[in-house]
Amino acid sequence: MALRWPEPIPTLQKEVQQYGWRRVIFMHLDELVTRVTAGIPLTEVRNIIRGEPPPRPNPRVKPHTEGFILHIKPSFYHEAVTRLYPTFRLGLLSFYLFLIETITGIFLMIFYTPSPLVAYENMLRILNNVPFGQLMRDVHRLGAEAMVVAVMLHMLRTFFTASYKRPRQFTWATGVILLVFTLFLSFSGYLLPWDQLSYWAVTIGTSMAEATPPPALGRIVNLILRGAPDIGAAGLLRFYLLHVIFLPLLLFFVFFVHYYKVVRHGLSLPPEMEAVGDDTARKVPPEKRVPYIPDIAIQEALWGIGLIAFLVIGAAFFYDAPLEQHADPLNTPLHTTAPWYFLWLQGLLKDPLLLALDRLGLPRPPSTIYNSKTIMGVILPGLILFFLLIMPYLDFNISRRYSHRRKALVAGLVGVAAWTLLTYMGTPAFAVTSSADVEVLQEFMPLNPDPLFGEGRVRTIPYEQLVPGTYDTRNLQPPADAPRLARVLEELKHRVETDPHLPQGYAIVHISEVQAGLKRFEIILRWLKLDEHHQPVRDEQGNPVFQEAKRAIYLHRDSTYGGE
Amino acid sequence: MFDLATRRIIGATVLMLATVITIGMVWLTEEQRMARYEAIHKGKAIENGALLYEQYCATCHGPNGEGVPGKGPDLNPGVFQHYQELKQTQNYANSLRNFIKLTIAAGRPIRSTYRANEVYADPMPTWSQDFGGPLRPDQIENLVEFILNWQAAGPTPAPTPSFEAVGTDLTKPLPPGDPKRGEALWNQEVKQASGAAASCKACHSLKPGEVLVGPSLAGIATRAAERIRAPDYKGQAKTPEEYIRESIQQPNAYIVEPDKYAAAPGVSKMPATLGNQMSAQDLADLIAFLMTLK
Structure with missing residues (x-):
């Protein structure tokens, strides 16, 4: 029917x-x-x-x-974890940032091709010809930096509130993996603009790969990562695929494992609220329950709104993602650095151990048994990472109270201090020596923007003030209507005359107009040539011999530096 | 005044409004911003092109595109004139930008019709990595922007000093030469009467045995005396001074080792127009200097 x-x-x-x-x-x-x-x-x-x-x-x-x-998501939270302390919402912010990066990243992907032939041109197109292109790129870049900061702080706060302890050891371990993925996600994106900054930062960042012991393995690791002995078309494609598919998928997967564990064990309460050894996060008395809908949901929405406001307003008014010259494998910038979150590795590679031995006047170990790049660049960071992963399983102190964890807290602070110190050591401000004349030229007109000196002082002179002529620092007569030029020339005079490595140093500056709207700015440095006894070298007539270094750059009326 | 929840909602509303206003401001100014960025990046491209020009091009085409006799023709305004010529006489169909870009990238495989009466030692090589040269595509683009910027600036009329050039005339009597000034001419510390620097050292080294384009001139005074006594010598010179003079003004009169130094049978790689740049005094000084190279 x-x-x-x-x-x-x-x-x-x-x-x-x-x-x-x-x-x-x-x-x-x-x-x-x-x-x-x-x-x-x-x-x-x-x-x-x-x-x-x-x-x-x-x-x-x-x-x-x-x-x-x-x-x-849990349907209610303990009232004690709904305030700023103890979570600071860092996990939530990290997740939001991942979503924002995905959205802005897809926007950028539309206009980007991962090939050295066009990648840089695509960047110029995104900046010059795509509406909202610059904003999207700036939000993406700012968001990437913020995500690294948020994930790092998230880990620190978990350590300091002892939230990693039993039963949350595995949650911590997945969190460490997420931190590593976040760093590599950010780092793999660094290369994509294919400018000098990205090319050399990634060259430094991946230079450790080759030092993986044993040498045969190191060569293979390097080839797998870069696609060739040096970064080129193959390396760019690999980093692109890592950045847009492989790492995001892995991160997404591990994130769900991580978050499932977070919910399963409950958000750990502030340490002082629990008896030692207790974990009461899942036993929330009814009067302490704050329902997810509506209270927590509204809070989370508010944090999202705040984060978007921070990124959009920050990117629109206060932050511009850098874009330097086209990548040039033949031209290494003077002061090259890894991204800031890998500076500690660069600091390690300058090898504090060997520097300390030198300072104490002790002999260095032979390089056959002690290879800095392998030990400081691969083995030690690997051990640090491994230690971070298993750290909660090695912690037998069951108390989460601050007063019971003095050693751990001190160790944590020492770790943060060491990280900060190594980061400083990684910057070009520490133990990077080039000859004095090169440093002066770099300070006044670097060929690539410098981490220490930016675009250099010469580029801060307004175009109209570049009055053609020859200026000699021994007898400086700058034009009266060019105050900024006069100031830079004074600074150059002071810099050259006070540098102990440039005896009797002086500089000659030539400014000439070579085309309409294009001027050439040349600095010629001369200083006394000294022999090994620090006596001036003299020529056949007995006149002191001067050494010379020079560099010229061109400045166009429309190109602006620093401000844009 | 308000409870916490209300304060939060007010704060979030303000932030949301600020975000929307910011996006609106970006939207309204985006057209101008993009135009400004385009100009900035074009300016930077010209700067880069200028550096590349100084590094790769200036040796043959002159620091300001004025050309170097015997090495390369002028580009400013030569390249623009040549393009117009090609358009009018050969129906050349490409754009000026592409004309310049292609010439830099692929070089000049055959002799161009431009400045056809002048002799250049070597043809324009290929510069693009696509054709085995050293430059990347973006560097070629930067060079094009720099060269086009000469035209944007309008033709720069080069002041032509009025002087009597020696040309190819070997009979004109020369004043006494000053070897010191001749050396300064060689080193391009002083200019020839035409206002251009003497380009001798672009092709001739003073180191014994070093061949740049032409032979080394180390010991030329001694060698000149031997040359005029050589059985295959076909020129007019009777003295070493006259031999050097003849070589400068009429390089085709006698070509040493033609398989090495001839561009074509009977045509020396050395341009025959060098005399057009020199006054009698310049020539005499140069000869006096070369005669010191025993």
Whole structure:
């Protein structure tokens, strides 16, 4: 027998006749809202907005049981973890940043091709010809830096509040993996603009790969990472695929493992609220419960709004992602640095151990048994990472109280201090020596923007003030209507005359107009040539011999530096 | 005044508004910003091109595109004139930008019709990595921007000093030469009467045995005396001074080792127009200097 609808079939017309149109509209709207919210009826939405308590049974927990997205979220939190301390919302912010990076990243992907032939041109197009291109790029870059900061701080706060202890050891370990993925995600994106900054930062960052012991393995690791002995087309494609597919997928997967564990064990309470050895995060007394809907959901939305405001306003008014000259494998910038979060590695590679031995006057170990690049660049960072992973399993102090963890807290602070010190050692301000003349030229007009000197002082002179002529620092007569030029020339004079490595140093500056709107700025440095006894070298006529170094750059009327 | 929840909601509303206003401001100014960035990046491209020009091009085409006799023709305004010529006489169909770009990238495989009466030692080589040269595509683009910027500036009329050039005339009597000034001419510390620097050292080294384009001139005074006594010598010179003079003004009169130094049979790689740049005094001084190279 055929299945038949009961008679009469309800129709909209009949409903209106029976209930009146106002009630029918309400009924259907109610149905719509209930479906969209996965279980909260319209009347309950009104109650939520009015701030009224939920009825029993509570329809506000329905989205947690019915909905996909909220299924993983707890339906209530302990009141003690809803304030700024102890979480500082760093995990939530990291997750938000990952979402923002995904969205802005896809926007940028539309205009980008991972090939050395066009990658840089694509960057110029994004800046010059794509509406909102610069904003998107700046948000993406700022978000990437913020994500690294957020994840690092997240780990530090977990350490300092002892939230990694039993039963959350595995949560910590997945968190360490997430930190590593975040660093590599940021680092792999660094190369994509294919400018001098990215090319050389990544060259430094990957230079450790080759030092992986044993040498045969190191060569293979280097080839797998760079696609060739040096970074080129193959390396760019590899980094691109790592950046847009491989690492995000891995990170997403590990994130769910991490977050499942977070929810499973509950957000750990502030240490002072629990008896030593207790973990009461999952046993929340009813009067301490703060429901996810609406309280926590609104909080999380507010944090999201704040974060987006920070990124958009920051990127629009205060931050510009750098774009230097086209990558040039034949031209190494004088002061090259890794990205800031890998500067500690660069500091390690300058090898504090050998520097200390030198300072103490002790002999260095032979390089056959002690290879800095292998030990400081690969083995030690590997050990640090391994230690971080297993650290919670080695911690037998069950107390989370600050007063019971003095050694751990001191060790943590020492770790932060060492990281900071190594980061400083990684900058070109530490133990990078080049000859004095090169440093002077770099300070005044670097060929690539310098981490210490930026674009250099010469480029700060407005175009109109570049008055053509020859200026000699021994007899400086700058034009009266060019105050900025006069100041830079004074600074150059002071710099050259006071440098102990440039005896009797002076500089000659030539400014000439070579085309309409294009000027050439040349600095010629001369200083006394000294022999090994620090006596001036003299030529056949007995006149002192001067050494010379020079560099010229061109400045166009329309190109601006620093400000843009 | 307000409770915490209300304060938070007010704060978030303000932040949201600020975000929307910021995006609106970016939207409104985006056209101008993009135009400004385009100009900035074009300016930087010209700067880069100028550095590359100084590094790779200036030796043959002169620091200001004025050309170097015997090495390369002038580009400013030569390249623009040549393009117009090609358009008018050969229906050349490409754009000026592409004309310049292609010439730099692929070089000049055959002799151009431009400045056809002048002799250049070597043809324009290929510069793009696509054709085995040293430059990347973006560097070629930067060079094009720099060269086009000469035209943007309008033709720069080079002041032509009025002087009597020695040309190819070997009979004109020369004043006494000053070897010191001749050396300064050689080193390009002083200019010839035409206002251009003498380009001798671009092709001739003073180190014994070093061949740049032409032979080394170390010991030329001694060698000149031997040359005029050589059985295959076909020129007019009777003295070493006259031999050097003839070589400068009429390089085709006698070509040493033609398989090495001839551009074509009977045509020396050395340009025959060098005399057009020199006054009698310049020539005499140069000869006097060369005669000191025993």
